Amino acid sequence: MKLSRTRLALLIGLAGALLLMAVIVSPMLLISMPSFLNDDGTSVDCDDKAQVEEVSDSGTSDIPTEYLDLYQKNGKKVGVQWNILAAVGKRETDHGRSDLPGVKSGTNYAGAAGPMQFLISTWGGKARIPASSTVNGYASDGDGDGVADVYNPADAILGAAKMLKRNGAPENVRRALFVYNRAWWYVDQVEEIARRYAKSGAVKLPPQSSEECDDPLVEAAPSDIVAEIMKYALAQRGKPYLWGGTGPDAFDCSGVIYAAYQAAGLRIPRTTFTQWPFGVKVLEGQEQPGDLVFFNAGPGTSANNPGHVGLVVSKGKMLEARCRLCGPIKVTSYQARDKIMGFTRPLQNPDVLDQLKKLQNPSL
Incomplete structure (x- = not known):
């Protein structure tokens, strides 16, 4: 059967759309992956349920x-x-x-x-x-x-x-x-x-609380640059909180995010107060790994001046350095927390977009 140019163009467009959907959907499938295998072949649960x-x-x-x-x-x-x-x-x-x-x-x-x-x-x-x-x-x-x-x-x-x-x-x-x-x-x-x-006879740790669940998180990152950011951030888990700290031994909330972006070759503002207006605002429910979640909590905070920030690592989860008495840097749930001010995407800031172009083409 001979196809007209119009019908052929429509079919090509449909195929392209389906391919694009597959690329977009596949990371989300990885995000919901419930478990993976340890080196010894045992299964590790990384799903809330x-x-x-x-x-x-x-x-x-x-x-x-x-x-x-x-x-x-x-x-x-x-x-x-x-x-x-x-x-x-x-x-x-x-x-x-x-x-x-x-x-x-x-x-x-x-x-x-x-x-x-x-x-x-x-x-x-x-x-x-x-x-x-x-x-x-x-x-x-x-x-x-x-x-x-x-x-x-x-x-x-x-x-x-x-x-x-x-x-x-x-x-x-x-x-x-x-x-x-x-x-x-x-x-x-x-x-x-x-x-x-407990029916299991154990006190279970929450999902994604240890390095065992890092691999599926990083694999689910929406881009290679976000994967690099998350690799660095997750590797800091267990280190202590230090006000003003940017590593390598201790961090505060914005410091660990600043260092994670820096490890991926990107420059963003250092403090929570300056990170808040820097990224492009993202509607709740549309946040993705690599985005930042801000809270009306912490020193110097106000209605539009957040005092705390975390790095989104999966839907509902963030890596945070919360406070000196709150324990070490860890992955926690932001959905269970109140006083969320909003989400931002630093990777959509024009300056960061220019940095990404230079990373991809150093000759620019």
Whole structure:
């Protein structure tokens, strides 16, 4: 059959479009890849869904339904292991069932209160605080009734999740538990309870928390230059936070991003405040690896002056150097965090586009 020039052009155009779609879609397929093989042939799970810990029979029989729901909901919301939260609740007050002083009213001999045994000073100075108040503590309104009540399980469990997250969980659980109650015997006891509550008998680390999950992240990068940025950034995981640090031994939030771009041969601004206006704004949901995510949090922050920044490494995940007390540089979830100001793409800045042209053609 003889094709007209018009129909032939349409077919060629369709083939080209399909090829382009394949190129665009294939990285996204890699992003959702659930696992890969270690050198010894064992499988490593790198997917969020693969890391959801099921409840053991022991956990189901021991944890009241209301409390179990709160542990699971707030663990997922904040980004800590629910069974660690549950183990804290068990060790502190037997999930609120204890009749000792301070559990349901007042405080104990140490000044702790509620089912998760917060020191009133760490809750915010008072047992019950209006949710609209600005407090220096972990007071939280978990049930939306407008009050952060240290005796309310919904509020106390959310506050405990935030405290554990702030101090190193889910990656460094032992450090977070030690800050919660400064005794290593306490840490050992809570971990043992957490293992009993988990069907697997383990305290699982979150996906992408170690070098084992770097390969699929880098392979899913939308370009070679983003892959180079991510290789450097991910290699800094585990190093300490240092305000003003740009490596090689320690970094702050913007410093590790600045160094990662520099390692790929690109120059971007050094600080969070100057990185924010530099990149082209990206709508939420359209961010991709290599983009930056900014937060209305940290020193000097304001409504349009972010004080914290992370590097997007996959949908919902970022690499960040958060703060000195927050543990080492790590991959965390930005979807579980509040105060997100927005996303930017430094690679679309005109100056960076010129740099990319020169990298591709040094003779220019």
